[in-house]
Each structure stands twice: as C-alpha cells, then as structure tokens.
Amino acid sequence: MRGRTIRLRLTLLYAAAFFLAGAVLIALMYFYLNQSLERRPGVGAQKVVREYLAARAGRTGTGTGELYRALIDQAERNRRDTLRAMLVWSLVSLGAVGIAAGGIGWLMAGRALHPLQRITATARRVADTRLHERIALDGPEDEIKDLADTFDAMLERLDRAFDGQRRFVANASHELRTPLTINRTLIEVALDAPDVAESTRVLGSTLLEVNHRHERLIEGLLVLATSEQCPTEPRGTDLADIARSAITVATSAAGQAGVRITADLQTAPVIGDPLLLERLIQNLVDNAVRYNLAEHGWVSVRSRSVADHAELTLDNSGPVVPAVEVDGLFEPFRRSLSAERLADSGTRGAGLGLSIVRSVAHAHGGAVHAVARPEGGLTVTVALPLAGGHDKLTTNTTRMAACEPTDRTQPQGGGTEVP
Incomplete structure (x- = not known):
C-alpha cells in the first residue's frame, strides 16, 4: 500500500x-x-x-x-x-x-x-514566499475544515513575520544610509584640506574604507530584502544580454587581478525583473573574480536554453573548496574558510553576494546549484523558467522555489574570450 x-x-x-x-x-x-x-x-x-x-x-x-x-x-x-x-x-x-x-x-x-x-x-x-494566499475552505466544521483553518492561521503568522522582517531590514537600511553618507562627506571634506597631517590622512582613508564597507553591507541587506519578494512587474529579458553587460562591468577588476573572463553566451529568454537578474549575474561574476588564483586565473560564463528552462553556468579557477562548505556559501555573511580574495582587495565584501543570488533565483521560480571543482574553484548553475514555458513550469518550479536544488549536467566546451 x-x-x-x-x-x-x-x-x-x-x-x-x-x-x-x-x-x-x-x-x-x-x-x-x-x-x-x-x-x-x-x-x-x-x-x-x-x-x-x-x-x-x-x-x-x-x-x-x-x-x-x-x-x-x-x-x-x-x-x-x-x-x-x-x-x-x-x-x-x-x-x-x-x-x-x-x-x-x-x-x-x-x-x-x-x-x-x-x-x-x-x-x-x-512555498515560493507567496504567503499572502489563504485556503479559505468552506464547508462543515469537520477535521479537514479545522486543518485548513489551522494552516491559514499559520500562514497569517508567517506572512506577518516575513513582512515585518523585510520592513525592518528595508527601514533600517534606509535610516542607516543617511548617517553613513554624512560621515563619508565629512571625512572627504576633512581630507581635502591642504594642511591635514599625513597620519590624519591615513586614518581618514581607513575610515572611508570602513564607511564604504558599511554602505555596501546596507545596500546588500536592502537588495536581499527586496529580492526575496516576487517580481512586481516582470518582463521579458535575455540572460545572455545581461551576462554580457555584467562581464563588461567586471572586466576592469578582472584585469587588475589577472583573471581572464571567457564567455559562450547563447540566447536564454526569461521573464523577470531585469535589475534583479543583473544583480544576480553581477554578483556571480564579481565573486568568481574575487576568489580566484593569484596567477593565470580564469572565469567562464555560459548561457543557453535547455528544454523548458534557461540556464546560466559560471565556472572559475581558484582554491579548492571543501564540498561541505559549498551549501553554506549561499547563507548570509558566510565565506569559505579556504578562499583567498584577489580582486578589489582593498574593500572587503559584505558576505551577501551569493545569498542575493539564491534569493533572486528563488523569487523568479528558479534554482541555483553550486559544485566544488576537484581542481579548485566552483561551478555555479542558475536555472530559470524559460520565457515561452513560464506558465507551463509553474507547478514544476514550486519545488525548486522551496530550496530543493536539482542536479544538472554541466555543459562542457570552451568559449570566446571577452576583450
């Protein structure tokens, strides 16, 4: 049975x-x-x-x-x-x-x-954070009606809790931006004075770095709180175009770190928020460039349409990451203990990059999956519902939205180097 x-x-x-x-x-x-x-x-x-x-x-x-x-x-x-x-x-x-x-x-x-x-x-x-829905079951007062009412009450409490958490993060982020902006302005004005001592300039530079890191942390928290909600005005876009733009932005930092970026970008139409999807890909590329090899590092970005979903795959060289640490990298404020950051070494990250990636993917009905490469680095795959099959995938992506990643075969092959 x-x-x-x-x-x-x-x-x-x-x-x-x-x-x-x-x-x-x-x-x-x-x-x-x-x-x-x-x-x-x-x-x-x-x-x-x-x-x-x-x-x-x-x-x-x-x-x-x-x-x-x-x-x-x-x-x-x-x-x-x-x-x-x-x-x-x-x-x-x-x-x-x-x-x-x-x-x-x-x-x-x-x-x-x-x-x-x-x-x-x-x-x-x-399961896809749509906690505003209710069962609202009609019928006799029996055991099933009691179960439905209990489930509705639980959803109501969860909805209030998540909304309160998002409002708190958003309000706190907005409120903290103002004093940080004032601090940065005061420090910059003080450093512009010609008679400032060298020790004071060093201290001011350090304070600016700390202030900049706090601004990035607050911005990351705000984006994370926003990305956990479903896109309010989704529209059609192409992951290949967004990835091409993100790679162009990251080219300067990659050049400073000695990291070569290659891309094999095939059309991959999706429906969603282009700004959030751009942030997703930008975080992935920045993370791959930051945590790489000191010499002869590389990053490979691929996009394609596979069956009923669009797929973005990013491989990078780097230190060996233990398999037990991979899942924890997507948690807020978690970093790999064995990773060494090369690019943009003057500013420490906030530890929210991959958390934002996962939240944006889940908000778009998709999933993100990372695998540690045996020779070092990571292979990160983001799967999103294809634009043409978005309605068809509604039931299939609910399980993905509930943080159940699906193993997918990683495509092999080279790409064209991005200038």
Whole structure:
C-alpha cells in the first residue's frame, strides 16, 4: 500500500469491505437455502408416492421402490443444481456490483479528499514566499475544515513575520544610509584640506574604507530584502544580454587581478525583473573574480536554453573548496574558510553576494546549484523558467522555489574570450 495515494487506498478499503460483507451475506444465504431444501422426501411423501404408483400400476412390486429411488435421486440433483446456480449467480453479481461499488467509492473518496487537494495546492504555491494566499475552505466544521483553518492561521503568522522582517531590514537600511553618507562627506571634506597631517590622512582613508564597507553591507541587506519578494512587474529579458553587460562591468577588476573572463553566451529568454537578474549575474561574476588564483586565473560564463528552462553556468579557477562548505556559501555573511580574495582587495565584501543570488533565483521560480571543482574553484548553475514555458513550469518550479536544488549536467566546451 506504500506509495499509493490516499484516494486509492480508501477506494481499495471500500471495495474490500464491500466484498467481505457480500461474501458473508452469500455464505449465510447458501447455508439457509441448504437447510431449507429437503434432502429427500419424508415418510408421508414416500407413502403417497407408493400408493399413487400402486394404483396406476395395479401392483406393489419392486418396481415401485425403484421408481421411488429414482425420484429421490432426481430431487437431490435438483437440490444441488439449485444451490450451485444460486452460488454462481451470487458470486457473479457480487463481482459486478463490487466493481461498481469500487468506482463509486473512487468518486466519493475524490470528493471527500478534494479539500485536502486544495490545501496541498495552496501549500505548494506559498512555498515560493507567496504567503499572502489563504485556503479559505468552506464547508462543515469537520477535521479537514479545522486543518485548513489551522494552516491559514499559520500562514497569517508567517506572512506577518516575513513582512515585518523585510520592513525592518528595508527601514533600517534606509535610516542607516543617511548617517553613513554624512560621515563619508565629512571625512572627504576633512581630507581635502591642504594642511591635514599625513597620519590624519591615513586614518581618514581607513575610515572611508570602513564607511564604504558599511554602505555596501546596507545596500546588500536592502537588495536581499527586496529580492526575496516576487517580481512586481516582470518582463521579458535575455540572460545572455545581461551576462554580457555584467562581464563588461567586471572586466576592469578582472584585469587588475589577472583573471581572464571567457564567455559562450547563447540566447536564454526569461521573464523577470531585469535589475534583479543583473544583480544576480553581477554578483556571480564579481565573486568568481574575487576568489580566484593569484596567477593565470580564469572565469567562464555560459548561457543557453535547455528544454523548458534557461540556464546560466559560471565556472572559475581558484582554491579548492571543501564540498561541505559549498551549501553554506549561499547563507548570509558566510565565506569559505579556504578562499583567498584577489580582486578589489582593498574593500572587503559584505558576505551577501551569493545569498542575493539564491534569493533572486528563488523569487523568479528558479534554482541555483553550486559544485566544488576537484581542481579548485566552483561551478555555479542558475536555472530559470524559460520565457515561452513560464506558465507551463509553474507547478514544476514550486519545488525548486522551496530550496530543493536539482542536479544538472554541466555543459562542457570552451568559449570566446571577452576583450
């Protein structure tokens, strides 16, 4: 019975109960009929038959007894035939009615379990942070109605909690921007004075770096809070175009770090927020450039359309990353303990880059998957619903939106170096 749906199990239980009850009923009817039919004529019947035969034949010889025994045998055969016919037709009728009862049980089970299907469908939809939806089940006050109401209450609490968290992060980020901007302006004005001592300039430069890092941290928190929500105004865009722009922006930092970027960008149309998708790819490229080899480092970016999804794959050289650390890299403020950052070494990252990548991918109904390369570095794959099959993938991407990454075969092959 394992692996079968509740509807099928209920139908089988209904059918089994019906067949068992029918079999007991047939057994009782057979026993009653067997006892009701006389096995042989009684003494009175025997006397009547003999007198009748004697009057017709005019004698009372042995012929009368033989005729009587023949009648008894015929009556016994008729009795057995009657019982057999009753049993056969009862079993046939039980089978036919049982099949019909199974079909009726299937329909009834489906109708009874329909509210559970609504609960399951709602749970799958809200897995993609769509916590504003409710089941709002109508019907009698039974166990299923209690379950639906409890689930709605849980969603209400979760919705309020997530909204409060996002509002807090957004408000705190906005409020903290103003004093940081004022601090940066005051430090820059102070450093522009011609009579500032060298020690003060060094201290001011350090303060500017710290202030810049805090600004990046606040900006990352704001983007992370925004990216966890589904795009409000999605529109068609191409991952290849966004990746080409992100690579162009990262070319300067890659040149300073001695990292070569190659690209093999095939069209990959998706539907979403172009700004968030640009941030996703930019974070991936920046992360790949920052954590790379000191010499002869490289980054490879590929985009393509695969079946019903658009795929962006980014490989980079770098230090060996233990497999146990890969999943933790997508958590906020987590960095690989073995990674060495090369590019833009003067400013330390906020530790939110890959967290933003995962949040943006999930908000667009996609998934991100990273694998540590045996020779060092990472292979990061982002899969998003293809623009033409976005509606078709709604149910398939709900599981992906619930942070269940899917292993995908990584494409092989070189690319064209980006100037």
